[in-house]
Amino acid sequence: MIGPQHYLADGKACYLWDVPRHFNIAHEVCDKWADGSGKTALICEDKSGQVVRYSFDEIKALSNQLANALVKAGLQRGDRIGIFLSQGVETLLAHVAAYKIGAVTVPLFYLFGPDAIEYRLGDSEATILITDPAGMAKMGNLRPKLPALKEVFYVAEDGGAHPAETRCLWSSIRSESDQFELAPTLADDPAIIIYTSGTTGKAKGALHAHRVLLGHLPGVEVSHDQFPQPGDLFWTPADWAWIGGLFDVLMPSLYHGVPVLAKRLEKFEPEAVFALLAKHNVRNVFFPPTALKMLRSVEQPATRWNYHVRSIASGGESLGGDLIAWGQKVFGLTINEFYGQTECNLTVSSSSLLYPTRPGTIGRAVPGHDVQIVDSGGAVLPPGTTGSIAVRRGDPVMFLGYWHNAQATQEKFAGEFLLSGDLGSIDAEGYITYLGRDDDVITSAGYRIGPGPIEECLMRHPAVQLAAVIGVKDEVRTENVKAFLVLKPGHAASPELVKEIQKFVRDHLAAHEYPREIAFVDSLPMTATGKIMRRALKLAE
Numbered sequence: 001m002i003g004p005q006h007y008l009a010d011g012k013a014c015y016l017w018d019v020p021r022h023f024n025i026a027h028e029v030c031d032k033w034a035d036g037s038g039k040t041a042l043i044c045e046d047k048s049g050q051v052v053r054y055s056f057d058e059i060k061a062l063s064n065q066l067a068n069a070l071v072k073a074g075l076q077r078g079d080r081i082g083i084f085l086s087q088g089v090e091t092l093l094a095h096v097a098a099y100k101i102g103a104v105t106v107p108l109f110y111l112f113g114p115d116a117i118e119y120r121l122g123d124s125e126a127t128i129l130i131t132d133p134a135g136m137a138k139m140g141n142l143r144p145k146l147p148a149l150k151e152v153f154y155v156a157e158d159g160g161a162h163p164a165e166t167r168c169l170w171s172s173i174r175s176e177s178d179q180f181e182l183a184p185t186l187a188d189d190p191a192i193i194i195y196t197s198g199t200t201g202k203a204k205g206a207l208h209a210h211r212v213l214l215g216h217l218p219g220v221e222v223s224h225d226q227f228p229q230p231g232d233l234f235w236t237p238a239d240w241a242w243i244g245g246l247f248d249v250l251m252p253s254l255y256h257g258v259p260v261l262a263k264r265l266e267k268f269e270p271e272a273v274f275a276l277l278a279k280h281n282v283r284n285v286f287f288p289p290t291a292l293k294m295l296r297s298v299e300q301p302a303t304r305w306n307y308h309v310r311s312i313a314s315g316g317e318s319l320g321g322d323l324i325a326w327g328q329k330v331f332g333l334t335i336n337e338f339y340g341q342t343e344c345n346l347t348v349s350s351s352s353l354l355y356p357t358r359p360g361t362i363g364r365a366v367p368g369h370d371v372q373i374v375d376s377g378g379a380v381l382p383p384g385t386t387g388s389i390a391v392r393r394g395d396p397v398m399f400l401g402y403w404h405n406a407q408a409t410q411e412k413f414a415g416e417f418l419l420s421g422d423l424g425s426i427d428a429e430g431y432i433t434y435l436g437r438d439d440d441v442i443t444s445a446g447y448r449i450g451p452g453p454i455e456e457c458l459m460r461h462p463a464v465q466l467a468a469v470i471g472v473k474d475e476v477r478t479e480n481v482k483a484f485l486v487l488k489p490g491h492a493a494s495p496e497l498v499k500e501i502q503k504f505v506r507d508h509l510a511a512h513e514y515p516r517e518i519a520f521v522d523s524l525p526m527t528a529t530g531k532i533m534r535r536a537l538k539l540a541e
Contacts, residue, residue: 015367017220019396023187023210026063026099030184031255035061040259043233043280044089047266054089056257059096064180065430066097073128073151077102077183080124081101082149084108084117084131084138085354086264087240090155090169092250094130099210102183105192106205107241110134110264115457115508116203120140120195121149123351124403130169133157180295187211187396190408193403194243196342196448203453205403206342215397218368219346220252223313223336224284224354228256232310235261235276236286237268238446243342244315245348249337258284270298278305285312288446289319292335293476296326307331313338313349316446321359337362339434341448343399344418346389347371348432361431362424369395373426378415386435390417391426440534442471444479447512450532451481454505454513458483461504463491468532472517472541484524484537485514493520 032058042054054062075081081098083105085091098105103330106124108117117138121129132155143149143165154166162168185191191210194205234253238245249257253260256308263281265272268291276282287295292314301307309331315338327335333504334352339362348371350363357363358380365371368394373381381387391398393416412418423435442449451469458467466486471479485501487493498518505514525536 008009017213017368017396019187019211021186022184023214024099024185025191025210025213025251026096027250028213030056030059030063030096033254033257037224039257041254042089043259043261045261045263045276049151053091053239057094058188059089061178061414063093063096063100064178064367065098065173065176066093066169068176069153069167070097070101070128072176073153073167075101075103075128075130078104078190080104080106080126080127082106082108082121082124082126082131082133083241084110084112084127085155086110087198087245087262088264089262090132091131091240092262093173093271095246099185099191100182101188102179102185104190104207107194107246108135108191109241109510111239111511112138113506113510114138114140114142116453116510118200120147120205121146123195123202124193127151128153131155135159136163136166136514155396185210185424187214188400189399192246194246194342195243203450204405204408206399206438207401207403208399209396211396212247212399213255215248215368215395216252217255219338219349219397220248222351222354222366222450223315223338223346223349224311225333225336225351227284227311228258229283229310230255231281232258232283233261233281233283234286235260235263235282236278237265237273237291238286238288239264242447243340243345244286244288244446246337248313248315248346253284268294269378270295274298274301274305275305277309281308283308283310285309287314287335288316289323290445290477292319292323292327295330296323301330309333312336315339315346316443316448318344319359323499324357324359338366339363339389339432340397341411341420341422344395344420347391347397348389348393358431358487363431363434364430369397370533372417373424373432374414374417374419376414378413378417378419383426383428386423386425388414389420389434389437390420391420391433392416393418401427405515440470442469442479442481444471444474444481445477445512449481453484453509454481454515455532457505457508458485458501458515459499460508462489463497464501466524466532468534468537469515470534471540472538480516481513482517482519482541484519484521486521486524 041056152166153169154162193205236249338349342348347369373387374390525533
């Protein structure tokens, strides 16, 4: 377990990795705990509040059955499998079964629209998809556009029928043997593709190896006050399709044999969250900062609910001193802030148990991760100098590269370092200050949103000629998506058109990506080569 012995006098972390040659996520999060003891792995609460518990023994048997069904359907080692589900046992089974086969999972955010789904399934060349009625409705007529997609497994609600062109997931599981031979994967074998948005073009698929789980463990231990401890139970409102939901919570918790609560919130209602924490005696939570800000609206929660949270970690946006002070008052603990990104996650964290928290910083490098401030060529800069937050190569949490995008992979590195694209500085005691992005990615409600796909979607609207998207400050979400639109001749700005365009983006991309603010303009600032100058728009705000 990470402790004070893993930090030097100057605050720098010291830790040597021992990554085995063979490593499989499925064995580490499931099979090694399935010893017949009935140890709880997952607690699922549905929309009605009904609770079902699953042991590691049950997860092993069910995932073995699903693995057999997937192999019969044609899934082979190295193939990609889309998982378009919210938090729930089927999501966990899909991941574990795929890793047992040696296949590569492609998790899809539950609120994605058809365009986002089509691109990710098409780019990854997924051969199988697992989804439910809501996901199937969004699939619509996409299957003819996805030639690699051969089979869809359907999670029917309440034992309902499944569409003719799909296979019933649970019927397929029950018809198979609960014995399956785990693929002898190497630690560096591909395991998962998580798509991340940049500033231009399409989303990029960050390809991670099985070792990514090992790479997350020190960060989870540090940010959750020497996790695990007896009685721990983990939950997050974050979707398991994001690296934060999967590898900051679900997989590391199960790796340690700690149960996870699966509960998808149709809407984030602060009072319902406090009630959930108390009902299940949740001990560890990953809350995006926006969720914490919303929880602050609840008056005197400690007198209304008997919750016993032991640790809270948050990342994606700066917390600030006021929010940390609120956490100490309401939960009796210090919220630990961490930092990372899809390509190389959870490399920096604060930890109130290991060293003093300094509001305004994102903490220190987590043991096992060499985090530096570098210039554009990858040269390490001295303390107090602004540069790019970067992580040295050879880190198990680091991605293998962008799926089918060697150029973007090459551009992500400079010398011995992976460049985060974020500006920061480091002091003499190792505390890192995040100063801002050196690109145009928008941070809203914990999501990193690329303007490129939104602009592309906007310009497909029949009334829009040109579009530019930026992030503008918002007290709750950190930033809102704002669109500047030049209309085509014959179209006039109106409140009705604003609502129509917002709905258009929500329907085609995702609910968190639509522009909450729209400005109609006569022209957009352009470079000499015809590129939109988003920075000029931001400066004018």
